[in-house]
Amino acid sequence: MKNADRRRPLQRPMANPDAPPDLYAMAALGLGMLGMCMRMRLAVWAACFSCLGLLSNLSSQTCDWKQVVCSITFSVSGLVISYVPQPG
DSSP states (O other): OHHHHHOOOOOOOOOOTTSOOOHHHHHHHHHHHHHHHHTOHHHHHHHHHHHHHHHHTOOSSSOOHHHHHHHHHHHHHHHHHHHSOOOO
16 A cells, blocks of 8 residues: 555656757758758758658657658758659
């Protein structure tokens, strides 16, 4: 009975809303958009390497999954757009 009194429900640590933004995610998003709009292969490859850095430094407690998915999507779609030949 004494053990039941000392138990507490498990609480996840709250992410700090004032935490600085993840620079890898911002770089991947910005470079992916730049490479996709301007068809710059170097910017798209830099976005892909920023995505790899983002994924390697990912922490599950402080992760914003929407930003991660958006960064990866822009990087991959930038690669596809820059390497697919233009019609005509």
